[in-house]
Amino acid sequence: MKYKIKGLMKTDISKVYILGVGLICLLxxxxxxxxxxxxxxxxxxxxISIVTGNLTSFLAVDGSEGNKLVVPNGESKExxxxxxxxxxxxxxxxxxxxxxxxEGVSAGYKVSDGVNTPPVEAGINLEKAGxxxxxxxxxxxxxxxxxxxxxxxxxxxxxxDYNDLALPSNGHLFEEVITTxxxxxxxxxxxxxxxxxxxxVDTFITGExxxxxxWYSGKLWRAVSVNNEAxxxxxxxxWNISAISYNAGFNPAFEGSYMEDWLNDTSVxxxxxxxxxxxxxxxxxxxWNATMDSTSLGSITRPSDSGTVVTDAVGLLNIYEYQTSYxxxxxxxxxxxxxxxxxxxxxxxxxxxxxxxxxxxxxxSTPWNAYGVRPSINLKSSxxxxxxxxxxxxxxxxNGDNDTNLSGTLLSSRxxxxxxxxxxxxxxxxxxxxxxxxxxxxxxxxxxxxxxxTFITSAFGSNTTFSNENTIGTFLNGEYLTSYVDNEYxxxxxxxxxxxxxxxxSGASYKLAKYTxxxxxxxxxxxxxxxVGLLRFGELMAGQFDRPGNNTTYWILTPYSTSSVRIVYxxxxxxxxxxxxxxGVRPSINLKSSxQIVNGDGTLTSPFEIQLGS
Numbered sequence: 001m002k003y004k005i006k007g008l009m010k011t012d013i014s015k016v017y018i019l020g021v022g023l024i025c026l027l028x029x030x031x032x033x034x035x036x037x038x039x040x041x042x043x044x045x046x047x048i049s050i051v052t053g054n055l056t057s058f059l060a061v062d063g064s065e066g067n068k069l070v071v072p073n074g075e076s077k078e079x080x081x082x083x084x085x086x087x088x089x090x091x092x093x094x095x096x097x098x099x100x101x102x103e104g105v106s107a108g109y110k111v112s113d114g115v116n117t118p119p120v121e122a123g124i125n126l127e128k129a130g131x132x133x134x135x136x137x138x139x140x141x142x143x144x145x146x147x148x149x150x151x152x153x154x155x156x157x158x159x160x161d162y163n164d165l166a167l168p169s170n171g172h173l174f175e176e177v178i179t180t181x182x183x184x185x186x187x188x189x190x191x192x193x194x195x196x197x198x199x200x201v202d203t204f205i206t207g208e209x210x211x212x213x214x215w216y217s218g219k220l221w222r223a224v225s226v227n228n229e230a231x232x233x234x235x236x237x238x239w240n241i242s243a244i245s246y247n248a249g250f251n252p253a254f255e256g257s258y259m260e261d262w263l264n265d266t267s268v269x270x271x272x273x274x275x276x277x278x279x280x281x282x283x284x285x286x287x288w289n290a291t292m293d294s295t296s297l298g299s300i301t302r303p304s305d306s307g308t309v310v311t312d313a314v315g316l317l318n319i320y321e322y323q324t325s326y327x328x329x330x331x332x333x334x335x336x337x338x339x340x341x342x343x344x345x346x347x348x349x350x351x352x353x354x355x356x357x358x359x360x361x362x363x364x365s366t367p368w369n370a371y372g373v374r375p376s377i378n379l380k381s382s383x384x385x386x387x388x389x390x391x392x393x394x395x396x397x398x399n400g401d402n403d404t405n406l407s408g409t410l411l412s413s414r415x416x417x418x419x420x421x422x423x424x425x426x427x428x429x430x431x432x433x434x435x436x437x438x439x440x441x442x443x444x445x446x447x448x449x450x451x452x453x454t455f456i457t458s459a460f461g462s463n464t465t466f467s468n469e470n471t472i473g474t475f476l477n478g479e480y481l482t483s484y485v486d487n488e489y490x491x492x493x494x495x496x497x498x499x500x501x502x503x504x505x506s507g508a509s510y511k512l513a514k515y516t517x518x519x520x521x522x523x524x525x526x527x528x529x530x531x532v533g534l535l536r537f538g539e540l541m542a543g544q545f546d547r548p549g550n551n552t553t554y555w556i557l558t559p560y561s562t563s564s565v566r567i568v569y570x571x572x573x574x575x576x577x578x579x580x581x582x583x584g585v586r587p588s589i590n591l592k593s594s595x596q597i598v599n600g601d602g603t604l605t606s607p608f609e610i611q612l613g614s
Contacts (some may be wrong), residue, residue, distance in 0.1 A: 174430055240372030247507075252292075278313065423485045427445060444588040460555055498527050504559075
């Protein structure tokens with residue numbers, strides 16, 4: 001969790017008396033140490049209870065003296081405080097500052113490497129454990145953008161129980177609050193020192209697993225960089241949203257490619273068309289540098305702005321941006337290595353495109369291969385964070401995409417990628433795919449089906465054509481509906497859906513899975529009618545959302561040829577296989593237009609709970 005200083009009303013201190021709450025520091029040459037003793041007396045049941053606390057190890061850095069935190073303009077400083085309680089009573093300690101913070105200055109607790117334990121209630125519980133007492137170490141981070149050097153005076157107050165805490169006269173206390181502000185500020189300011197790299201154009205987030213997770217429009221993203229001048233923030237999805245061929249033949253150019261088309265398609269089938277209110281969130285005329293580069297990782301330099309630059313709303317990361325993300329570590333350990341295979345924006349030569357392998361290495365491949373797609377966008381400088389702390393379990397939430405109280409809302413109004421509780425037992429987590437049919441909500445299982453923790457497998461059938469009578473279709477429209485989905489959920493499913501079975505061969509456009517041509521003039525005549533089906537090649541959510549070992553290869557319903565069917569490998573790329581082979585199963589269904597939300601916010605930690613409305 002993130003904490004910051006919040007102003008509170010002064011409480012009644014008539015029952016608590018604090019002696020010596022200031023910090024008395026003894027700074028030693030070559031090290032640091034401080035010691036402050038304070039005693040609290042409280043009348044209780046005609047007796048006096050005494051709690052003695054010791055404040056130790058206050059680290060004074062860069063000119064700070066004692067309890068004075070000195071921070072130059074334009075810088076952020078971290079100060080470490082350890083509070084210990086040697087007694088057998090629970091004592092609550094709180095940091096406070098004297099006076100108001102200047103405009104442009106923010107301060108708060110900073111979680112670092114699991115050191116910090118969040119305060120309990122409004123204070124820090126330090127209950128004696130055994131004979132040694134207990135202690136907690138906190139890092140206080142102060143960021144100064146006020147225009148001049150600032151000095152903050154820090155104090156400590158202490159209380160005996162949850163309802164008894166004395167505050168200083170100005171009533172300012174460190175307390176858990178929602179951290180708000182521009183994305184460009186917060187994602188950088190809340191990082192540990194050494195977790196950024198500034199190339200004088202962009203400030204890149206670097207390292208193994210920084211707290212740079214953002215939840216937007218039903219998808220988990222990572223903040224990659226902040227533009228120093230425009231203050232826009234570049235994001236990339238944490239996982240592969242789909243897998244498609246980059247382009248036809250040996251053409252590695254991004255402009256005019258299948259990839260550019262898929263990313264910026266504003267129809268119901270496209271990525272951009274399924275982003276929430278994208279005009280309000282992202283830069284729609286962003287520039288993407290797709291300059292050719294065959295340099296090895298570790299020696300790639302920033303591509304020139306006079307190189308190959310494309311203007312689009314959505315793009316991919318280029319190989320320089322990927323390389324820069326693991327500054328200070330290795331490509332194997334860098335946070336952008338998601339363990340899957342995915343395309344970058346950078347041509348390797350006149351016939352190949354650079355991709356990232358599932359171990360994080362930089363490879364090159366012919367554009368007709370169908371590797372994973374991790375879309376990238378640039379958030380506008382005006383977009384603000386309103387919640388979260390940037391961790392994977394509590395990602396930052398954006399203003400305008402942080403809905404609450406959704407009970408009674410139709411599911412058909414929600415967004416691709418959002419999570420839903422649907423089905424039984426271990427197979428009860430699904431995600432929204434799209435609203436391909438007006439009023440209906442297409443969903444798919446969040447991962448292939450399991451039985452007792454093991455992924456189940458099935459042959460596709462005796463041929464490459466999906467139907468409710470071939471092997472996998474019989475399972476989906478039979479056993480799946482009775483064993484994996486009970487009547488309550490089965491009744492929410494539209495009785496019949498049209499499943500498009502267009503063939504997509506090597507180097508062909510993803511659009512041919514649904515349409516007769518790349519102009520989408522009409523849908524393919526090769527279809528099947530069934531209650532339950534599978535995702536098709538290039539469809540949203542037809543990617544991998546975990547590393548190999550935690551996921552499995554699964555079928556999609558698109559034929560590759562007359563003798564093989566498309567599959568999505570566990571490492572993230574789409575290939576093909578004979579229909580007699582056995583792979584995982586990810587059911588896809590359309591939910592009725594009357595299905596509504598009764599609880600949840602659509603995130604992984606709080607999926608939508610749904611019911612069939614009237």
